[in-house]
Amino acid sequence: MIKIDNLHKNFEKLEVLKGINTGIKEGEVVAIIGPSGSGKSTLLRCINLLEQPTEGSIWINGEEITSKKTNILKVRAKVGMVFQHFHLFPHKTVLQNLTYAPIKVKGLTKKEAEGKGRDLLQRVGLAEKADEYPSRLSGGQKQRVAIARALAMDPEVMLFDEPTSALDPEMVKEVLEVMKSLAHTGMTMAIVTHEMGFAREVADRVLFLDGGQLVEDAKPSEFFSSPKTQRAKDFLEKIL
Numbered sequence: 524m525i526k527i528d529n530l531h532k533n534f535e536k537l538e539v540l541k542g543i544n545t546g547i548k549e550g551e552v553v554a555i556i557g558p559s560g561s562g563k564s565t566l567l568r569c570i571n572l573l574e575q576p577t578e579g580s581i582w583i584n585g586e587e588i589t590s591k592k593t594n595i596l597k598v599r600a601k602v603g604m605v606f607q608h609f610h611l612f613p614h615k616t617v618l619q620n621l622t623y624a625p626i627k628v629k630g631l632t633k634k635e636a637e638g639k640g641r642d643l644l645q646r647v648g649l650a651e652k653a654d655e656y657p658s659r660l661s662g663g664q665k666q667r668v669a670i671a672r673a674l675a676m677d678p679e680v681m682l683f684d685e686p687t688s689a690l691d692p693e694m695v696k697e698v699l700e701v702m703k704s705l706a707h708t709g710m711t712m713a714i715v716t717h718e719m720g721f722a723r724e725v726a727d728r729v730l731f732l733d734g735g736q737l738v739e740d741a742k743p744s745e746f747f748s749s750p751k752t753q754r755a756k757d758f759l760e761k762i763l
């Protein structure tokens with residue numbers, strides 16, 4: 524489904540990704556973990572071309588998105604992204620946040636987009652908030668709207684960049700529950716997270732990054748109980 528080949532990313536002289544090789548299979552849930560500054564967000568942002576790789580290639584369903592001919596908007600339409608700080612449109616209602624791109628980019632009618640938007644709000648437990656503005660919602664509710672908004676585009680894969688890091692502790696669970704139920708529908712997902720419990724429980728694989736390198740790629744049960752490298756052992760010792 525996703526293939527990442529010799530991915531390098533530099534910010535001027537800073538080498539942030541140093542040749543990442545990996546892949547994500549259809550329906551797989553992959554947790555990307557590692558120390559601060561190890562390149563986790565940059566890796567995720569390369570997958571929907573929010574960052575242009577310096578070298579290497581990324582393929583999604585057989586199409587090389589890093590090719591010069593790529594239509595970036597088409598890539599973004601099939602790769603949903605959820606950010607730490609929600610990025611909702613503040614002057615649109617919750618429902619309008621969900622219908623904007625499907626109407627504009629996918630050509631749905633207002634009625635179709637609204638029907639779909641309401642179904643998705645139901646799914647994330649926010650049907651009654653359709654006509655509210657984002658400023659009236661809690662952080663956890665905003666993040667659930669952001670997830671529903673990404674799903675409204677029928678993405679082939681969903682990327683999450685520390686989706687619970689900006690939330691008050693009591694709101695983390697409601698967002699993780701929505702992500703967990705999404706994982707159970709068979710959605711292909713990559714999640715940069717500091718929630719080790721979630722990585723352990725929900726992910727099929729853990730990618731451990733350190734210093735811009737993919738140091739371990741393992742099943743959570745193996746990674747958390749017997750990490751192979753000293754770098755992973757040191758990291759886990761600090762956080763668990």
Ligand SMILES: Nc1ncnc2c1ncn2[C@@H]1O[C@H](COP(=O)(O)OP(=O)(O)OP(=O)(O)O)[C@@H](O)[C@H]1O
Binds near residue numbers: 534561562563564566
């Ligand atoms: N747009 C940018 N311009 C310059 N440097 C950047 C840019 N984005 C990221 N970096 C640098 O790249 C390195 C990796 O950043 P990245 O955000 O990918 O790390 P991370 O593992 O996600 O860290 P964290 O867990 O703290 O979010 C850091 O040193 C960061 O300062």
